[in-house]
Amino acid sequence: MLKTIMKKRNNKKKGFTLAELVIVVAIIAILTGLAVMVFGNITDSANNATFQSNHRSVVSGVVMAVAENDGSTDGLTTAAIDKYVADKSGVTGVTNLDGSPKGSTYAVSIAGDVVTVTSTYDGTTLTYNSK
Numbered sequence: 001m002l003k004t005i006m007k008k009r010n011n012k013k014k015g016f017t018l019a020e021l022v023i024v025v026a027i028i029a030i031l032t033g034l035a036v037m038v039f040g041n042i043t044d045s046a047n048n049a050t051f052q053s054n055h056r057s058v059v060s061g062v063v064m065a066v067a068e069n070d071g072s073t074d075g076l077t078t079a080a081i082d083k084y085v086a087d088k089s090g091v092t093g094v095t096n097l098d099g100s101p102k103g104s105t106y107a108v109s110i111a112g113d114v115v116t117v118t119s120t121y122d123g124t125t126l127t128y129n130s131k
Contacts (some may be wrong), residue, residue: 005096043121047121048121048122050099050101051100051122054106055117055128057085057097058085058097058117059117062081062108062130063130065080065084066115072113073113076107078094078109078110096107103122104122104123105119112125113130114130116129
C-alpha cells in the first residue's frame with residue numbers, strides 16, 4: 001500500500017498551484033506598499049532637515065557678516081552676507097543653495113539695524129531677526 005501511495009505521488013506534476021502563486025504575489029505587493037510608505041516618510045524627514053540646516057547656514061552667514069562689520073548693520077549688504085553662505089560645491093549666495101528641497105526659499109532683508117532671514121518650505125516659515 002505504501003508503494004502505491006508513493007507511486008501516485010511521484011506521478012503528479014511538479015510545480016506551484018495558482019493559489020500559491022496568487023498568495024506570493026499578494027505578499028510581495030503588500031511589502032512593496034509598506035516600503036514605499038516608509039521611503040516617502042524618510043524623504044520628507046530628509047528634506048525638512050536639509051531645509052532647517054540651510055536656514056541655520058544663512059543665519060550663520062548673517063552673524064559672520066555683522067561681526068566682520070564691527071557688530072553693525074550700517075553699510076551691510078546682502079552681497080556681503082552672500083559670501084559667507086556657500087553650498088556643497090562652493091557656489092556662494094543665499095539664493096544659490098544647491099541641494100535645497102524643491103520649493104524652498106531663503107531671503108535676507110536689511111531694515112535699519114535689523115537683519116531678517118526668512119526661509120519657507122512646505123508651509124513652514126522660519127524667521128531670524130538679528131536684534
